[in-house]
Amino acid sequence: MEEENFEIELQNIRKVYGDLIAVDNSSFKIRHGEFFSLLGPSGCGKTTTLRMISGLEEPSEGNIFLAGEDVTYKPTYQRNVSTVFQDYALFPHMNIYENVYFPLKMKKMSRREADPMIHQILDLVNMGNFEKRLPQQLSGGQRQRIALARSLVNKPRALLLDEPLGALDFKLRIQMQKVLKDIQKDVDITFIYVTHDQTEAITMSDRICVMKDGMIHQIGTPDEIYNSPATQFVAGFIGDMDFIEGRADQVSDGEVVVAASGSKFVACRAVGAIRPGDPVCFCVRPEKVHILEDGEEDGRYINRINGKILRVVFRGNDFEYTVKAGDIEIRLIVPASGTFVRVVGDTMKIGFKSEDVIVYSYEGQGCHDEQKHAG
Ligand SMILES: Nc1ncnc2c1ncn2[C@@H]1O[C@H](COP(=O)(O)OP(=O)(O)OP(=O)(O)O)[C@@H](O)[C@H]1O
Numbered sequence: 001m002e003e004e005n006f007e008i009e010l011q012n013i014r015k016v017y018g019d020l021i022a023v024d025n026s027s028f029k030i031r032h033g034e035f036f037s038l039l040g041p042s043g044c045g046k047t048t049t050l051r052m053i054s055g056l057e058e059p060s061e062g063n064i065f066l067a068g069e070d071v072t073y074k075p076t077y078q079r080n081v082s083t084v085f086q087d088y089a090l091f092p093h094m095n096i097y098e099n100v101y102f103p104l105k106m107k108k109m110s111r112r113e114a115d116p117m118i119h120q121i122l123d124l125v126n127m128g129n130f131e132k133r134l135p136q137q138l139s140g141g142q143r144q145r146i147a148l149a150r151s152l153v154n155k156p157r158a159l160l161l162d163e164p165l166g167a168l169d170f171k172l173r174i175q176m177q178k179v180l181k182d183i184q185k186d187v188d189i190t191f192i193y194v195t196h197d198q199t200e201a202i203t204m205s206d207r208i209c210v211m212k213d214g215m216i217h218q219i220g221t222p223d224e225i226y227n228s229p230a231t232q233f234v235a236g237f238i239g240d241m242d243f244i245e246g247r248a249d250q251v252s253d254g255e256v257v258v259a260a261s262g263s264k265f266v267a268c269r270a271v272g273a274i275r276p277g278d279p280v281c282f283c284v285r286p287e288k289v290h291i292l293e294d295g296e297e298d299g300r301y302i303n304r305i306n307g308k309i310l311r312v313v314f315r316g317n318d319f320e321y322t323v324k325a326g327d328i329e330i331r332l333i334v335p336a337s338g339t340f341v342r343v344v345g346d347t348m349k350i351g352f353k354s355e356d357v358i359v360y361s362y363e364g365q366g367c368h369d370e371q372k373h374a375g
Pocket residue numbers: 017020021022040041042043044045046047048049196
């Protein structure tokens with residue numbers, strides 16, 4: 001079999017600043033044309049990783065390869081990668097045309113030669129009519145497009161984007177996410193996209209690398225990350241999740257029974273080595289929790305809770321109920337249409353399937369700490 005040539009490869013990268021380990025033992029391979037995101041809470045090492053790939057920072061240990069070539073100690077200008085920063089970094093005194101010409105000028109390209117390239121790239125980002133304007137005469141989204149054009153006009157091997165939509169309001173952000181995806185398809189360039197917004201990462205990426213405290217927790221497709229989170233942290237950081245603390249009661253092949261607040265729960269999936277008696281955390285997505293109507297005997301919902309409604313939140317399309325039973329608090333999402341609305345204090349029977357439950361061996365910090373990082 002022919003060995004696959006990766007566009008970007010990190011091998012055991014470590015970066016320390018004094019006593020602080022900003023990035024630890026980081027390894028991944030990115031294919032040509034992939035949209036690869038680095039996702040994680042503030043301070044987890046996303047920007048540091050990006051800066052090492054672009055050559056703005058040297059790793060303390062490990063190696064970086066671009067198209068198979070070891071570039072670990074090569075300067076930025078020899079790497080053929082471009083970076084887009086959150087604040088765009090356009091030159092305020094230059095008009096749009098000159099801003100986009102700038103990287104080509106640095107390469108000693110004549111205006112004559114550069115001109116068609118500049119027009120092509122400005123058309124691509126839909127800013128062809130803005131050549132004469134100064135950056136301050138543009139909106140945030142327009143400036144972001146120019147920053148993109150300037151980074152792409154060089155035809156880089158890879159484009160590194162550090163929270164490029166962070167300064168935009170919500171609507172513009174969603175719009176620019178689509179623009180970015182479309183542009184990436186058109187130019188066929190590898191994108192590494194840094195964000196701490198899990199929704200953005202899920203909707204845009206081919207693969208996501210989830211980081212925390214400088215460590216990689218999981219690398220996978222959005223589907224893998226969402227449906228099979230590799231650690232308790234990923235489970236809490238991506239999407240909405242209910243966590244319950246308990247103790248493993250029985251462990252067998254393919255099934256763990258957990259005791260929590262006087263009840264037993266069955267899970268079909270377990271992560272880590274779990275033995276009977278171990279403290280564990282188990283989790284289920286709120287949209288996988290169902291209301292069991294009186295007298296309903298649906299055997300699929302093997303895990304059942306009989307509790308009282310603690311909170312009701314109307315969210316437009318659906319209701320979020322929080323049900324409390326003993327020490328357990330669980331949220332569930334129910335479509336608003338056609339449901340009978342229940343109120344705080346009502347009793348509610350809820351159930352969820354064993355295949356929707358994942359058990360993690362207790363990471364020694366409480367299940368609910370993980371949720372604080374989310375959102
Ligand atoms: N030049 C530096 N000197 C010392 N510490 C640094 C330096 N740059 C980054 N750090 C530290 O390294 C860690 C990782 O920082 P980094 O900027 O990579 O985080 P990040 O994931 O990009 O966070 P954010 O989402 O807030 O941008 C942080 O604890 C940060 O304080």
